[in-house]
Structures are given as structure tokens and as C-alpha cells.
Amino acid sequence: MTLIKSLKKLIKSTENKEMAVKHVVYYLFRKKSKTENIDNLMLEYNFFYFDNLSYLDQEIDKLIEKNKNQFLESTPGDIYENITTKNLKKSLGQVYTPKNTVMDMIGMHDFSSITTDSDNKIIDISCGSGYFLIPIIEKYASKGFSVKNIVKNLVYGVDKDEFSVFLTKLSILLKYPELENKDLNIFQGDILFDSINPIDDYKFDLIIGNPPYIGHKNLSKNYKEKLYKNYNTYTNKSDISFCFFEKGYRMLKENGKIIFITSRYFMEGQNSFEIRKFLKNNYKIERIVDYNGSNLFKGANISPLIIKLSKEKSSGNFNYSYLYDEKFNHVDFNQGNLKSDKWIIRPQTQLELLRKLYSETQFRIKDFIEFKQGIITGLDKAFVVTDDIIKEYSLEKDLLKNWIKNSNIYKDHIINVNNYKLIYSKDLDISLYPKTEKYLNQFKSRLEKRRECKKGIIKWYELQWPRKREIFEEEKIIFPYKAKEPTFFNDKNNLFCSADIYIGICKDKDIKYENLVKYLNSKIFKFICSMELKKVGKDLYEFYPYALENLPIINKISFILNYSQ
Ligand SMILES: C[S@@+](CC[C@H](N)C(=O)[O-])C[C@H]1O[C@@H](n2cnc3c(N)ncnc32)[C@H](O)[C@@H]1O
Known part of the structure; x- marks a missing residue:
């Protein structure tokens, strides 16, 4: 071991x-x-x-x-x-940047004009174990500065966590045994609120690092209130990392730079309106390197991007690189063209095509389709059964429905339809189904612990969120909520689906499901989705109704009503 x-x-x-x-x-x-x-x-x-x-x-x-x-x-x-531990990681947003990414980020800063007379101060305001600071000390040393001068006057670090401060100091002293603890400018404090002497007295040339990524669920109510009061970028359900851009701005010299690695979520997230506005209006964006859904971090589900900003009025284009099919594509993009509802940064030709598609139609998906979510059983182990179980317990057939999860759905077929059955238990007298009752009884104590059961909304043998039965027992469109590309299936076989599947019901009887599904699976709709939907993993998009609803149906309505191909 x-x-x-x-x-x-x-x-x-x-x-x-x-x-x-x-x-x-x-x-x-x-x-x-x-x-x-x-x-x-x-x-x-x-x-x-x-x-x-x-x-x-x-x-x-x-x-x-x-x-x-x-x-x-x-x-x-x-x-x-x-x-x-997971707890420490979550509460302090402790995720560590891979060494080669640290070096790439340091490489984005221009050290060329620095001479030993310069007083260019660099700080990492969430320094963790000092992953950024040590190579920066090395970089300065390679320019002829003495290590003592560097740590005394040029390189600074802050972390809220005292243990991280200890780790950073220890790492520096292990690397440079000639230094003493008193030489180091590594401080413990909450950079967003504490006054930290002497950091407060300085303005910095570069702020570099990996600000903590802590969602609203992992922050106390009091702390969130303080954030609301002091940071414009912190709004409903924001992430604490947004405030580091705002605090960074206050700490920078004119023309000073920020190089952060952070989640790409803010480019598209619904609750990131203020941070997008703040970045666009206050900084000049110099560069964005977008991993576009690929994860870089061990043990954290974050799709990162690196952003380089300069504290100056924006002018003109910035370079945007995004990972696609394992390689980086590059786009020069005008900062003025960033929209506050989301940042879609793509070549001008693609943006123009998207604009044209919208301008050619007034129809939106929501004019045709109403969306519903699949079933939450509250305990799949009890309600989802195999043929062997059905035989063993002789379960009553009329409660059993074909059951699928998102991985069963393909554009033109469903796999393994018959592998699992759902016990569709809703509004029934279970004593009329003694075999099913006997089978479910073995899960009774766990089923009773479900919140809805405790509140008396459902009986212990009923599904937690069964939805309306009719939704499943009619023709419909079904699709996974996360997928690589549009994967819409026209189901005519009364399939019952889990909650990782969404269901589309046509609003008008005249609409032909087959034609609508053809459009939804078409190349043009795939293009629209790739531009408009949130990227949540490597080649993975989120097909949530709130986002889908507003996408255009570009074909004439007659195409949908009467598709003849
Ligand atoms: C994502 S880690 C980055 C660690 C390191 N810079 C790296 O990239 O490898 C974020 C760090 O921010 C620290 N932190 C969290 N909240 C902070 C705050 N309000 N002020 C300063 N540091 C904070 C955490 O303790 C953690 O070490």
C-alpha cells in the first residue's frame, strides 16, 4: 500500500x-x-x-x-x-490546482519588463498550500532577485484557514531553508471581510490563484447576509468565488492583472447576471481558456476556466480558447458583444447564423410542448423490480409498468425496455394486492422514513412523486435531462420513466409527434442547443425545460403539423 x-x-x-x-x-x-x-x-x-x-x-x-x-x-x-476530508473541502472550497495548470497560469503573466528595481507585488488571496506562490518565488529568483527580498517585499499570500497558512509557510521554508518564518508575508484571514495588516496598505500588480468555490448551501445565513451587503456580485444563489473578482478589483493597481482559475458556470448560470455585468464593465478581459466541461480537479465536480483580466477600460477583442474534441479552438471576441443574459463566445459566423435562425421564426418550443418530469419513487430498491422478483413473489400484474432510466434512451430506439418494471402504487388500497403488499412490507420501515410519508401526504406503500398516470399512458416525447446531443424519442408504448428523464406533451392535437421529434433531433437543433444550453461536463449539455422552452422552432409551422418526408 x-x-x-x-x-x-x-x-x-x-x-x-x-x-x-x-x-x-x-x-x-x-x-x-x-x-x-x-x-x-x-x-x-x-x-x-x-x-x-x-x-x-x-x-x-x-x-x-x-x-x-x-x-x-x-x-x-x-x-x-x-x-x-470531504467536509474540509466543502466548507472551505479546498480544491487544489494541478501543477501544470499552475505553471500555465503563471506563464500567462508578463514578467519580461520586471527588473530588480521593480516593486511588482503579487498575491494569492486564497493560497491553500502555496501551490502558486512557490513557482512565483522561483520566477522572481530567476530574474535575479534575492529570495529574501522576494518573500519580504514582492510575494504575499492569504488564506482563511490557519492550517493552510501553516502549510504554505512550511512549504516555502522546506524549499528555501535559508528563510525564516518572520520573513514571510503569509497571513491568516478572511480576505473578503478581515482587515489584514499590511495587505490593506498595498495595491497589487497581479492577483493569481484559485478562489474557493462554495455554493450558497454550504454557507451560513449570517455569512451570506454579509456577502449580500458588501458585494454587488453576490446575489441569490451566487457562489462565493464571484466576490473574489470584486475584492480583487479593490486590491489591484491601475492596469493590474487578475489570473484566476474558476468554474465556467458564471458564463451561463442563471444566478450569475451580476458577475457577468461586473466583469464586463470593470475589467478588460485579456484571455479566457475554457475547458468547456472537462474536469481538471481531483475529487471535485467543477468545469473550470482560466480568466485573465486587467484593471482598465475595456477596448476591443480578447482571445477565447475553448476545448472541443480534445483540442483548443481559438476565437477573437469583442468584449462589447458579451450579453449579460449569458456569455456565448463563438466565431462571428456561428453567432450570425444563430441570430438569423431566431429572426426567421416567432415560434418557441414552449408554444408546442409542455414539459413534465419523470417519477421519483423514494426508494427504487423497493418499487423497481426484475422478472425474477415478479416471479418469486407472484406480484400482481396490473400494478407493473415498463420502467426506463435516462441511459435507456436513444434517438430512434429504447434499449432494455423489459429489464425492469415499476410497481405503480398510487391512490390504491394495498390490501387488494396482497402479494405486492407482502413484497413491499420488507421495505416498510425505510419507506415510512420518506418525508412525504412522515407528513401524511402519501401512504408507506405509495410512490413518493408518482406524477399523473395519464402522462405516461399516452403518446409523448421522452429525453434524458443530461446528454451529449439532443436525444428525443417518440414513445407510443406507455413507458414509465424515472426523474432523470423529462417528458414532452404536445399542446395541440394537430401537432404530429414524429415531425416534432425529427426537428428536435435535427442537425440544426443540435447546433442551437450547442450554442444555447448549459455545458455541464465533457461533451455534456443540460436539457432542462426552462432552457429548452425558449429555443426556436425554425421550421414553418406547416412542417411540424404535416411533415411529409
Ligand atoms: C480552491 S482552494 C485553492 C488552493 C490553492 N490556491 C490551489 O489552487 O491549489 C481555495 C482556498 O481558499 C481558502 N478560503 C476559503 N474562503 C476564504 C476566504 N474567505 N478568504 C481567504 N481564503 C479563503 C480555502 O481555505 C482554500 O485553501
């Missing part, structure tokens, strides 16, 4: 895992210390050595002995990043 795996196992065996993570990292690197300066740092932060966890130390010693090389090669950041 590797060092990391073994350490994880050790931490898993403890009661307070967050404490154990800190204890393990602290103990490991206290062992690695070879200089008095690091010993002094360790002494200052000795509260991360928890006496009640000292029983782990012997085991850690054995692991170091067994994995000596790995231990010697690893940095505090490497170890912490790999053994930290």
Missing part, C-alpha cells in the same frame, strides 16, 4: 477525522524538519499536534520507514491534498 493509502486508512480509524488529518501532516513534516527555522515554525504551530492522537505516531513512523522515498519526495501540499 502506498503512503497516502495507508495514511488515509489510519485517519479513517479515528473519531475526529479533520483533527487527525492535521495531526498526521504536522507529525510527518516535523519529522522531516532539518533546520532550526522549521523547528521554530513547528513550535509556533504546535497546536496542530493533538496529544490525544499521539497514539497514531508509532504507526506513522512505521509508514515513513516503509515508504521512505515517497515520503522524502512529497510536499506538505501533496500529502494534505490527498488525505483531507
Whole structure:
């Protein structure tokens, strides 16, 4: 077993895992210390050595002995990043930028005019383990600055988390043993609210890093209220990362730069109106590198982009690179053409085509289709059954319906229709179905724990959100809510669907489902979707009704009513 795996196992065996993570990292690197300066740092932060966890130390010693090389090669950041807990990651937005991406981002800054007389201050305002700061120190050192001068006057870091501050300091001292803790400008504080001396007195040339990405669900009510009051970019359901652009603006010199890696969500998100407006109106966008749904981060489901901004009035074009089919495409885009409802950055020819498509029709999808969501059972294990179960329990046939999930749907066929049946249990007297009752009875205690059941809205043997039965028992369009491309199927076989499938019902009897589905699966509609729908993963779009509803139906209405091909 590797060092990391073994350490994880050790931490898993403890009661307070967050404490154990800190204890393990602290103990490991206290062992690695070879200089008095690091010993002094360790002494200052000795509260991360928890006496009640000292029983782990012997085991850690054995692991170091067994994995000596790995231990010697690893940095505090490497170890912490790999053994930290989900809770710590979530509450502080602790996600670590891959080393090559850090280097790419540093490479986006122009260091060419810097000479040893310059006083170009650089800061990472959410510095984590110092992943950005160490290569920046190296970069300055390569320009002839002394390391002491760099850390005393040019390179700064802040993190809200005291342990991260310790990790950054430790990483720098391990790399540069000649430095002392007192030379370093790494501070603990909440950059959005705390006054941090001497950071408040400076204006910076470059703010670089990976601001924490923490959604509204993981912030306390009080904290959110403070954000609303102090940051215009923080509105309903925003992400805290937006405020880092606003705070960054206040901390920059005129013409100073920001280089952040952040989620691409703000370009299209419904709750990102203010951040789009703020960026467009206050900064000159110099560059965007959009991973377009590909994930870069270990253990975090974030589609990132890198954005480089300059604190100056915008003028003209910026370079937008987006990943498509494993390679980057490049577009020069005029900042003035960014719309506040969402940023669609594509070549002018594609935007022109999209504009033309809209201008040729007044019809929207919502004029033709009403959308519904599939069923939430509340416990699939109980309600979704195989033939073997049906036979074993002789389940009553008239409650059983063909059941599909999103992965069953293709444009022109459905796979594995007969693999699963749903027990469609809604508004019924279960005693009339004794075999089904007996079968469901084994799940009774879990079924009773469902919220709707506790509130008395449904009986223990009923589906949680069964929807209206008629929706499923008529002709309809069904489609997965996330897919690579439009995948609409015209179902005439009364399929019952799970909630990861949406259902479209034609609003008018004269509309021919087949024709509508042909349009929805057409190349032109695929193009419209690729421009308009939210990209949520590598080659993955979100087909949510609120977004689909407003897309155009470009063919003449007669095409839909009477498609003859
Ligand atoms: C996404 S991590 C980035 C870590 C590191 N810069 C990297 O990219 O590898 C975000 C960091 O922001 C810190 N953080 C969260 N809220 C903060 C705040 N309000 N002020 C300063 N730092 C904060 C977290 O502790 C975490 O270390």
C-alpha cells in the first residue's frame, strides 16, 4: 500500500477525522524538519499536534520507514491534498490546482519588463498550500532577485484557514531553508471581510490563484447576509468565488492583472447576471481558456476556466480558447458583444447564423410542448423490480409498468425496455394486492422514513412523486435531462420513466409527434442547443425545460403539423 493509502486508512480509524488529518501532516513534516527555522515554525504551530492522537505516531513512523522515498519526495501540499476530508473541502472550497495548470497560469503573466528595481507585488488571496506562490518565488529568483527580498517585499499570500497558512509557510521554508518564518508575508484571514495588516496598505500588480468555490448551501445565513451587503456580485444563489473578482478589483493597481482559475458556470448560470455585468464593465478581459466541461480537479465536480483580466477600460477583442474534441479552438471576441443574459463566445459566423435562425421564426418550443418530469419513487430498491422478483413473489400484474432510466434512451430506439418494471402504487388500497403488499412490507420501515410519508401526504406503500398516470399512458416525447446531443424519442408504448428523464406533451392535437421529434433531433437543433444550453461536463449539455422552452422552432409551422418526408 502506498503512503497516502495507508495514511488515509489510519485517519479513517479515528473519531475526529479533520483533527487527525492535521495531526498526521504536522507529525510527518516535523519529522522531516532539518533546520532550526522549521523547528521554530513547528513550535509556533504546535497546536496542530493533538496529544490525544499521539497514539497514531508509532504507526506513522512505521509508514515513513516503509515508504521512505515517497515520503522524502512529497510536499506538505501533496500529502494534505490527498488525505483531507470531504467536509474540509466543502466548507472551505479546498480544491487544489494541478501543477501544470499552475505553471500555465503563471506563464500567462508578463514578467519580461520586471527588473530588480521593480516593486511588482503579487498575491494569492486564497493560497491553500502555496501551490502558486512557490513557482512565483522561483520566477522572481530567476530574474535575479534575492529570495529574501522576494518573500519580504514582492510575494504575499492569504488564506482563511490557519492550517493552510501553516502549510504554505512550511512549504516555502522546506524549499528555501535559508528563510525564516518572520520573513514571510503569509497571513491568516478572511480576505473578503478581515482587515489584514499590511495587505490593506498595498495595491497589487497581479492577483493569481484559485478562489474557493462554495455554493450558497454550504454557507451560513449570517455569512451570506454579509456577502449580500458588501458585494454587488453576490446575489441569490451566487457562489462565493464571484466576490473574489470584486475584492480583487479593490486590491489591484491601475492596469493590474487578475489570473484566476474558476468554474465556467458564471458564463451561463442563471444566478450569475451580476458577475457577468461586473466583469464586463470593470475589467478588460485579456484571455479566457475554457475547458468547456472537462474536469481538471481531483475529487471535485467543477468545469473550470482560466480568466485573465486587467484593471482598465475595456477596448476591443480578447482571445477565447475553448476545448472541443480534445483540442483548443481559438476565437477573437469583442468584449462589447458579451450579453449579460449569458456569455456565448463563438466565431462571428456561428453567432450570425444563430441570430438569423431566431429572426426567421416567432415560434418557441414552449408554444408546442409542455414539459413534465419523470417519477421519483423514494426508494427504487423497493418499487423497481426484475422478472425474477415478479416471479418469486407472484406480484400482481396490473400494478407493473415498463420502467426506463435516462441511459435507456436513444434517438430512434429504447434499449432494455423489459429489464425492469415499476410497481405503480398510487391512490390504491394495498390490501387488494396482497402479494405486492407482502413484497413491499420488507421495505416498510425505510419507506415510512420518506418525508412525504412522515407528513401524511402519501401512504408507506405509495410512490413518493408518482406524477399523473395519464402522462405516461399516452403518446409523448421522452429525453434524458443530461446528454451529449439532443436525444428525443417518440414513445407510443406507455413507458414509465424515472426523474432523470423529462417528458414532452404536445399542446395541440394537430401537432404530429414524429415531425416534432425529427426537428428536435435535427442537425440544426443540435447546433442551437450547442450554442444555447448549459455545458455541464465533457461533451455534456443540460436539457432542462426552462432552457429548452425558449429555443426556436425554425421550421414553418406547416412542417411540424404535416411533415411529409
Ligand atoms: C480552491 S482552494 C485553492 C488552493 C490553492 N490556491 C490551489 O489552487 O491549489 C481555495 C482556498 O481558499 C481558502 N478560503 C476559503 N474562503 C476564504 C476566504 N474567505 N478568504 C481567504 N481564503 C479563503 C480555502 O481555505 C482554500 O485553501
